[in-house]
Amino acid sequence: xxxxxxxxxxxxxxxxxxxxxxxxxxxxxxxxHFSLLPAHEWNTIxxxxxxxxxxxxxxxxxxxxxxxxxxxxxxxxxxxxxxxxISFAINLGDMVYSGAKERYxxxxxxxxxxxxxxxxxxxxxxxxxxxGRILYHDIFGPFYYSFQxxxxxxxxxxxxxxxxxxxxxRQWLEKELKKSRKYDVRxxxxxxxxxxxxxGSHHHCLPKKSSDRLIExxxxxxxxxxxxxxxxxxxxxxxxxxxxxxTGGAGAELVGxxxxxxxxxxxxxxxxxxxxxxxxxxxxxxxxxxxxxxGYMIWLYTYGFFRIHSIEIALLSVIGGLLLVIYRSESREPxx
Numbered sequence: 001x002x003x004x005x006x007x008x009x010x011x012x013x014x015x016x017x018x019x020x021x022x023x024x025x026x027x028x029x030x031x032x033h034f035s036l037l038p039a040h041e042w043n044t045i046x047x048x049x050x051x052x053x054x055x056x057x058x059x060x061x062x063x064x065x066x067x068x069x070x071x072x073x074x075x076x077x078x079x080x081x082x083x084x085x086i087s088f089a090i091n092l093g094d095m096v097y098s099g100a101k102e103r104y105x106x107x108x109x110x111x112x113x114x115x116x117x118x119x120x121x122x123x124x125x126x127x128x129x130x131x132g133r134i135l136y137h138d139i140f141g142p143f144y145y146s147f148q149x150x151x152x153x154x155x156x157x158x159x160x161x162x163x164x165x166x167x168x169x170r171q172w173l174e175k176e177l178k179k180s181r182k183y184d185v186r187x188x189x190x191x192x193x194x195x196x197x198x199x200g201s202h203h204h205c206l207p208k209k210s211s212d213r214l215i216e217x218x219x220x221x222x223x224x225x226x227x228x229x230x231x232x233x234x235x236x237x238x239x240x241x242x243x244x245x246x247t248g249g250a251g252a253e254l255v256g257x258x259x260x261x262x263x264x265x266x267x268x269x270x271x272x273x274x275x276x277x278x279x280x281x282x283x284x285x286x287x288x289x290x291x292x293x294x295g296y297m298i299w300l301y302t303y304g305f306f307r308i309h310s311i312e313i314a315l316l317s318v319i320g321g322l323l324l325v326i327y328r329s330e331s332r333e334p335x336x
Contacts, residue, residue, distance in 0.1 A: 038105040043141045046118035050088045055150020056273055059085040062247055063266035064092030064191065064229025067126060068103055069251025070110075072264050076250055076283045077114035080266060088117050089266075092229035093124025093160070093191035094252065100130045104139055124191045124230070125160045144169055146176050152271055153180035157190040164192070164210030170217075177221035184274040185224045193228035193246050197235040198256075204231050218242055225276050227269075233261040234280060245278055 052058045061080045066073040080086055096103040111119055123143055127136045137143065143158035155176055159165055165173065180186045194211045196202040205211065218226070219240060226239065229248040232255040236245045247267050254262040264283040269276060 037135075037139050038101065038108045039139050041141045042108075042139055043120050043145065046088075046120055047145075047147050049118040050147075050149070052087045052149050055152070057271070058087050058149070059083075059268055059270045061086050061089040061266050062092065062189070062227050062245075062269055063089070063250040064122075064124070065094040065232055065248040065252040066091070066107075066250035067094050067252040068097050068106060072251035072283060072285045074110055074114050075285070076264070076266050077111065079281060079283060081115050081117065083268065085270075086117065086268060089115065089119045090156070090189055090227075091119060091121045091250070092189060092227065092247065093122045094126040094229065094248075095121060095124065097126055098129035099127050099132050099135045101135070103130075104135070120156065122156050122189055122191055123158045123160055128160060144172065148183070151184040151274075153183040153186045155180070155186070155188045157188060159190045159192045159206060159210075162207075164206045165214065170213075174217060177217065177223070180221065185271060185276060186221065187276070188218065188223055188226050190226070190228050192230050194226070194239055194244065196231065197237060197246065198231070215240060215242075224274075225278075227267070231255065233258075234263065234265055235261060236278070243276070243278075249283070 061083075063076060066076070080089055095107050121140050123133075123136055123140075127133075133143070144156055146153065146155045148154065153176075155173065157165065157173065158169065177186070193205045194215060196205045198204075206214070219242065223242055226242055226244040228244070228246050229250075231246050232248040232252050234245075234247055234249055236243070238244065245267065247265065249263060249265040251264065254264075256262040264285050266281050266283065268279040268281050270279070271277075
């Protein structure tokens with residue numbers, strides 16, 4: 001006790017400032033916990049704002065896996081925003097590295113600053129981290145939903161559970177697909193793909209049982225196209241005749257070096273009558289070109305962390321600096 005009182009007497013200003021910083025840091029954490037959500041019912045609101053001049057001839061953008069990236073994702077949003085043909089966009093999940101208010105706040109601020117058209121979202125596995133489903137639901141609304149534009153039926157799924165779609169969602173999906181029969185185009189959006197096109201030991205996809213069950217339903221109701229992400233790259237092919245595109249290049253680290261598959265991009269999807277045309281739009285990244293694959297990955301998470309947690313980092317740095325100054329001052333004094 002004597003040592004503590006003696007230290008307070010010798011460094012009153014430094015200790016008061018140290019206490020102030022500690023209280024400020026604690027207050028910031030409390031504020032973060034109780035602060036208002038960065039959005040509410042985001043998807044419901046954005047669905048109402050979709051405005052398509054000709055329901056038989058329009059375009060929209062699809063992308064996934066930005067994971068709180070900064071420069072690549074913001075460049076991607078600007079490219080979409082500057083294309084007058086694109087009416088709305090759909091993010092296929094892994095928008096954030098983990099489900100936390102500050103990360104969603106950063107993501108939504110990027111969208112508000114760089115994209116003027118409506119953006120819809122699907123849930124990714126990284127949204128399950130942290131506060132998970134509760135926070136996602138509070139900010140974006142239902143985990144799965146559908147909407148229609150003219151003779152086109154769109155279905156957004158939540159397939160990031162360990163076993164894929166649960167019973168309730170499968171029942172809902174079959175009802176939606178029955179309704180879609182009278183439409184010319186039926187498009188499904190999901191985060192986890194049915195299969196991993198890389199083959200071999202790669203299994204970054206739905207479990208086979210869940211995948212087979214869904215494919216059977218999609219074939220039954222003649223789904224026109226399937227869009228998924230989760231794998232950080234670009235792949236396109238056919239799943240028992242159904243066109244399927246994997247787009248996971250919105251800013252998260254790329255998972256390979258093959259230039260035909262691993263590059264930052266988004267998809268511009270054009271619907272004209274009953275046809276669906278998919279164009280791949282590259283997004284340049286000077287960071288990636290300069291640092292390479294692994295350098296970019298380190299930079300992505302380091303810069304993103306500092307940008308999102310800049311206040312906490314600054315306060316911790318000040319606290320650490322003050323403690324170091326006091327320790328050094330004490331160590332220089334002669335023993336009494």
